[in-house]
Amino acid sequence: MVEKTPILDTFTYVFLVLGIFIVGFPIIYSLIAATLPLEDVSKVPIPLIPGDQFMVNMKEAWTRGNLGTQIFNSFVMATGITIGKISISIIGAFSIVYFDYRLRVVAFASVFCTLMLPVEVRIMPTYEVAANVLGPLQALWDVLHLNTLVSWFVGHDFEMILNWSLLDSYTGLIMPLIASATCTFLFRQFFLTVPEELCEAAKMDGASPMTFFRKILFPLSKTNIAALVVIEFVYGYNQYLWPLLVTTNPDMTTAVIGLQDLIPQADDLPEWNVALAGALLVMLPPVLVVMSMQRWFVKGLIEKEK
Amino acid sequence: MIKRAYFKSSYLPYLLILPQVLITLTFFYWPALQGLIQSFLLSDPFGQSSKFVWFYNYLEIFRDPLYLKSIVTTVVFSLAVASVSISLGLFIATMANRALQATALVRTLLIWPYAVAPAISGILWLFLLHPSYGVVALGINTWFGAEWNPVLNGNDAMIMITMAASWKQISYNFVFFMAGLQAIPKSLIEAAAIDGASPFKRFWAITFPLLSPTFFFLSVMNIIYSFFETFGVIHTVTQGGPGGSTNILVYKVYQDGFVGLNLGSSSAQSVVLMSLIILITVLQFKYVEKKVQYTG
Numbered sequence: 307m308v309e310k311t312p313i314l315d316t317f318t319y320v321f322l323v324l325g326i327f328i329v330g331f332p333i334i335y336s337l338i339a340a341t342l343p344l345e346d347v348s349k350v351p352i353p354l355i356p357g358d359q360f361m362v363n364m365k366e367a368w369t370r371g372n373l374g375t376q377i378f379n380s381f382v383m384a385t386g387i388t389i390g391k392i393s394i395s396i397i398g399a400f401s402i403v404y405f406d407y408r409l410r411v412v413a414f415a416s417v418f419c420t421l422m423l424p425v426e427v428r429i430m431p432t433y434e435v436a437a438n439v440l441g442p443l444q445a446l447w448d449v450l451h452l453n454t455l456v457s458w459f460v461g462h463d464f465e466m467i468l469n470w471s472l473l474d475s476y477t478g479l480i481m482p483l484i485a486s487a488t489c490t491f492l493f494r495q496f497f498l499t500v501p502e503e504l505c506e507a508a509k510m511d512g513a514s515p516m517t518f519f520r521k522i523l524f525p526l527s528k529t530n531i532a533a534l535v536v537i538e539f540v541y542g543y544n545q546y547l548w549p550l551l552v553t554t555n556p557d558m559t560t561a562v563i564g565l566q567d568l569i570p571q572a573d574d575l576p577e578w579n580v581a582l583a584g585a586l587l588v589m590l591p592p593v594l595v596v597m598s599m600q601r602w603f604v605k606g607l608i609e610k611e612k
Numbered sequence: 613m614i615k616r617a618y619f620k621s622s623y624l625p626y627l628l629i630l631p632q633v634l635i636t637l638t639f640f641y642w643p644a645l646q647g648l649i650q651s652f653l654l655s656d657p658f659g660q661s662s663k664f665v666w667f668y669n670y671l672e673i674f675r676d677p678l679y680l681k682s683i684v685t686t687v688v689f690s691l692a693v694a695s696v697s698i699s700l701g702l703f704i705a706t707m708a709n710r711a712l713q714a715t716a717l718v719r720t721l722l723i724w725p726y727a728v729a730p731a732i733s734g735i736l737w738l739f740l741l742h743p744s745y746g747v748v749a750l751g752i753n754t755w756f757g758a759e760w761n762p763v764l765n766g767n768d769a770m771i772m773i774t775m776a777a778s779w780k781q782i783s784y785n786f787v788f789f790m791a792g793l794q795a796i797p798k799s800l801i802e803a804a805a806i807d808g809a810s811p812f813k814r815f816w817a818i819t820f821p822l823l824s825p826t827f828f829f830l831s832v833m834n835i836i837y838s839f840f841e842t843f844g845v846i847h848t849v850t851q852g853g854p855g856g857s858t859n860i861l862v863y864k865v866y867q868d869g870f871v872g873l874n875l876g877s878s879s880a881q882s883v884v885l886m887s888l889i890i891l892i893t894v895l896q897f898k899y900v901e902k903k904v905q906y907t908g
Contacts, residue, residue: 318707325703329783330721350750420640422836422890485640543729546729566848581735597720597723
């Protein structure tokens with residue numbers, strides 16, 4: 307670097323290779339184990355030469371774990387969260403940064419209070435809301451005694467019962483996880499760095515707010531959107547607690563949860579080869595997304611800090 | 613903050629912010645409020661009747677030795693995960709920053725565990741540390757002469773989930789430290805080198821203090837990660853066992869609420885958890901951010 311330090315340089319590379327090996331070891335070892343037949347994977351340690359059972363194990367994991375359906379569900383959930391969160395956030399941030407209105411500060415504060423609080427801290431009541439998403443409306447209806455009012459108005463007994471359950475549905479998997487301000491915060495930070503002159507020029511040319519958004523702000527945000535796509539896709543795909551609660555039907559659950567059934571328990575055959583083949587298969591989509599969009603991903607992660 | 617040039621419209625800004633506000637109200641404020649109310653009520657398991665009991669639920673959880681144990685477990689676990697993953701992430705990033713030719717390659721090789729779900733990381737490590745099939749477990753047994761058994765021994769189980777949870781987080785920390793290291797001006801390092809400071813001295817006197825904002829940010833992020841996102845690791849690997857030795861707070865909320873159906877207690881625990889996170893965040897913004905050094 308600055309001076310010649312041959313010994314230190316050697317150590318650097320040795321430790322670096324060692325570090326990469328330690329980080330990669332669980333995957334390499336699982337990859338080998340996933341290629342072995344049952345009698346080899348039960349040995350400790352397993353033979354380090356890969357076997358020829360990779361496709362067999364994959365197929366077994368695929369059918370036994372119902373992975374086709376579940377990976378599809380994970381995909382729908384991850385995509386839904388990504389698109390929902392980004393589109394809601396970008397227009398929300400646009401409203402907060404580029405408009406002056408009376409409730410602006412209230413809207414801003416109320417959204418940003420949610421910044422650091424994940425769904426896990428309010429898991430029980432959120433579940434109740436998902437079981438009947440119209441519950442809040444029902445409560446409002448009851449508090450205002452609207453039943454009595456309507457009964458009096460129409461002349462006979464009237465009772466309003468609002469019920470819309472999101473359990474075991476894609477909407478239920480997606481919606482509660484969209485309620486987070488991280489993306490809005492990122493877009494707000496970015497919009498604040500956009501030069502004032504752009505908006506002034508657009509206004510002078512008589513552009514309406516939505517034209518300005520569509521023609522100028524949105525194209526400028528493309529790299530930020532790409533970064534958020536990676537981060538939110540990985541976040542959505544890897545969710546655990548929420549899908550565990552909100553889905554009971556095995557055809558609606560996500561792949562990360564479904565894998566649990568493949569893990570050999572104490573009394574089962576130790577079919578680790580199948581379990582690991584399944585695990586590798588399920589982790590593949592987000593890993594591919596991160597690897598292929600590495601540049602935006604790193605940028606996005608770092609920007610989230612600011 | 614608002615732009616110098618802004619738009620005026622009587623309905624458009626409300627329309628634009630409406631989806632976000634609606635979703636936040638329905639899935640954040642309403643549940644949070646319900647949780648708060650629920651935590652002051654004592655209800656029977658079937659939800660038929662409930663009674664207002666003031667702070668009974670809170671007093672009860674803080675009198676419960678299992679809850680106190682869970683707090684200790686959570687603190688130990690999150691500190692262990694944060695220190696293991698931050699120190700390894702910093703170490704590898706420092707090394708990678710010295711190996712200037714290979715930085716991009718090293719980053720590619722190290723970044724992908726971030727994309728692995730905590731639950732899957734748990735499965736991989738469960739296989740490596742399984743008392744009868746795990747290769748690392750075999751190594752521990754032969755080299756250290758210990759009786760490694762995470763199924764029976766609480767400490768072993770804690771080590772197992774710490775490894776599974778930290779592994780994935782190393783790459784997250786690596787990315788941040790790498791960015792932090794590359795933002796440090798070369799001239800500072802060179803000036804110190806001319807003054808005769810050795811590479812180690814330079815690291816502790818210049819690089820490390822300049823990385824302190826990244827360091828504190830990552831501490832908070834890692835602690836929050838180990839509070840919540842590690843639920844998947846615990847659920848797949850230990851289910852809180854053996855004997856509650858890996859039963860962290862978020863897992864206890866789930867167990868008491870959804871398995872034990874003790875709504876009042878579970879809500880009180882959620883409220884405590886929420887306050888704890890708010891406290892950490894406020895501390896980070898108010899206190900830590902001012903105390904640490906910033907570059908340029």
